[in-house]
Amino acid sequence: MPNEIMPEGLWTGDYYNEGSGKDGVFDKLKEECGVFGVFGHHDAASLSYYGLHALQHRGEESAGICVADGVQFRYHRGMGLVKEVFGRELLESLQGDRSIGHVRYSTSGDSQITNAQPLVFKYRQGNLAIATNGNIVNEPALRRELEDSGSIFQTTSDTEVIAHLIARSPKNFVEAAKDALQRLVGGFAFLLMTGDKMIVASDPNGLRPLTMGRLGDAYVFASETCAMEVIGAEPVRDIAPGELLVLDADGLHEDRYTEAGRKALCAMEYIYFSRPDSDMNGSNLHSARKRMGSRMALESFVDADVVTGVPDSSISAAIGYAEQTGIPYELGLIKNKYTGRTFIQPSQELREQGVKMKLSAVRRVVEGKRVVMIDDSIVRGTTSRRIVNLLREAGATEVHVRITSPPFQNPCFYGIDTPDRRELIASSKSVDEICREINADSLSFLTPDGLISAIGGYDENSPKGGLCLACFDNEYPTQIDFGGEEKMGCSC
Numbered sequence: 001m002p003n004e005i006m007p008e009g010l011w012t013g014d015y016y017n018e019g020s021g022k023d024g025v026f027d028k029l030k031e032e033c034g035v036f037g038v039f040g041h042h043d044a045a046s047l048s049y050y051g052l053h054a055l056q057h058r059g060e061e062s063a064g065i066c067v068a069d070g071v072q073f074r075y076h077r078g079m080g081l082v083k084e085v086f087g088r089e090l091l092e093s094l095q096g097d098r099s100i101g102h103v104r105y106s107t108s109g110d111s112q113i114t115n116a117q118p119l120v121f122k123y124r125q126g127n128l129a130i131a132t133n134g135n136i137v138n139e140p141a142l143r144r145e146l147e148d149s150g151s152i153f154q155t156t157s158d159t160e161v162i163a164h165l166i167a168r169s170p171k172n173f174v175e176a177a178k179d180a181l182q183r184l185v186g187g188f189a190f191l192l193m194t195g196d197k198m199i200v201a202s203d204p205n206g207l208r209p210l211t212m213g214r215l216g217d218a219y220v221f222a223s224e225t226c227a228m229e230v231i232g233a234e235p236v237r238d239i240a241p242g243e244l245l246v247l248d249a250d251g252l253h254e255d256r257y258t259e260a261g262r263k264a265l266c267a268m269e270y271i272y273f274s275r276p277d278s279d280m281n282g283s284n285l286h287s288a289r290k291r292m293g294s295r296m297a298l299e300s301f302v303d304a305d306v307v308t309g310v311p312d313s314s315i316s317a318a319i320g321y322a323e324q325t326g327i328p329y330e331l332g333l334i335k336n337k338y339t340g341r342t343f344i345q346p347s348q349e350l351r352e353q354g355v356k357m358k359l360s361a362v363r364r365v366v367e368g369k370r371v372v373m374i375d376d377s378i379v380r381g382t383t384s385r386r387i388v389n390l391l392r393e394a395g396a397t398e399v400h401v402r403i404t405s406p407p408f409q410n411p412c413f414y415g416i417d418t419p420d421r422r423e424l425i426a427s428s429k430s431v432d433e434i435c436r437e438i439n440a441d442s443l444s445f446l447t448p449d450g451l452i453s454a455i456g457g458y459d460e461n462s463p464k465g466g467l468c469l470a471c472f473d474n475e476y477p478t479q480i481d482f483g484g485e486e487k488m489g490c491s492c
């Protein structure tokens with residue numbers, strides 16, 4: 001079968017991100033990607049720009065917007081931050097009343113323009129653009145099946161697999177998309193756009209967040225509600241597991257492509273990934289994180305002089321811990337906001353020092369004090385040790401670490417780029433061993449029950465409160481074993 005699909009362009013650049021990844025100063029988990037869609041607004045491109053800007057924390061390697069006016073597609077994708085990729089003139093050239101946009105966080109060695117989204121294709125029914133967030137676990141098997149029957153792939157992105165599945169179907173676009181989505185196993189949020197339609201779909205477990213809003217008569221879709229707020233849109237509801245929405249000239253059509261599985265929204269979205277001003281399933285994330293800190297205090301109180309949070313994601317939880325215990329909350333750690341992406345990869349020696357470029361301990365706050373340090377997770381342990389040592393060097397007499405998630409022991413198959421299981425410190429070491437390794441005076445993790453009750457309000461009738469906790473409890477909500485061919489991490 002001839003190659004039906006031709007994405008454009010080749011990237012030859014190379015980026016290094018000092019903020020994450022195992023080569024970076026910090027061993028924090030990588031965020032996944034962010035998607036943003038508009039249907040029915042004359043200035044879809046500008047809205048997408050601001051929406052993607054609000055989702056920048058979900059991916060800073062590449063950004064793209066594809067706009068349609070009912071006749072043709074206009075699109076641009078580039079490497080870098082949204083503000084670097086798009087300027088005023090470029091946005092003005094993207095005329096149309098509907099759009100899909102994407103910010104991407106690549107896995108290591110995978111940072112190239114060919115994988116930047118939205119991916120745009122031509123096939124026999126016309127133009128097709130796709131933006132996705134997540135990971136398709138059975139992608140290697142699907143890709144091999146398609147290649148065996150003649151498909152030629154241009155990218156390593158999952159997104160191209162669904163494009164091929166749609167392109168090869170004799171059915172109309174909506175039915176072909178439903179068939180294609182039914183073949184996928186994993187965690188994903190999809191925006192698909194043709195000349196006259198847009199499809200919005202969530203995986204059968206609702207692993208990745210996706211929400212809908214209204215701006216006047218227009219519909220808006222985003223990974224997080226913070227992207228709605230910035231354009232003045234009113235959040236309406238989250239997209240349900242297995243749901244498929246079709247938008248066309250007649251408006252919105254609510255449909256499904258499959259039955260919903262066990263609800264399993266990613267708990268790490270609540271703990272760490274999403275912005276604190278976003279809401280998920282009716283729960284504000286800042287408030288949820290405060291409750292995690294409060295619950296942490298009830299589960300593992302320690303007497304101390306100050307509570308501090310590792311910025312930015314753990315500040316809400318630190319406030320909750322302080323409120324529950326009565327120990328004053330203080331800004332014991334300050335983040336330098338201007339150490340983002342860089343092309344310069346530091347030496348190992350500088351990398352060890354590099355934590356001081358990103359974080360400072362406030363000596364006047366912590367000197368001579370017993371400090372409770374709240375953080376959201378421990379991946380390899382190297383970051384925690386560096387931050388504990390920062391506090392000690394600034395004069396803290398004791399450092400007690402409280403983590404507002406259970407021990408992170410298992411890799412993610414649903415869009416989070418996690419290191420190999422052997423590199424996860426909690427997979428092989430006890431809490432006491434980790435405590436010694438990170439040089440803390442004491443260490444506690446939030447229990448799974450504590451986490452579920454702190455998040456609260458999602459779905460009390462579903463197992464685990466409707467959350468995925470697989471990286472903590474090894475109970476994955478989907479099949480993950482595809483004969484050794486399963487795909488992990490993030491592949492949007």
Ligand code: SF4
Nearest residue numbers: 266267412468470471
């Ligand atoms: S395994 Fe962990 S990081 Fe991955 S979706 Fe589940 S809760 Fe989120």
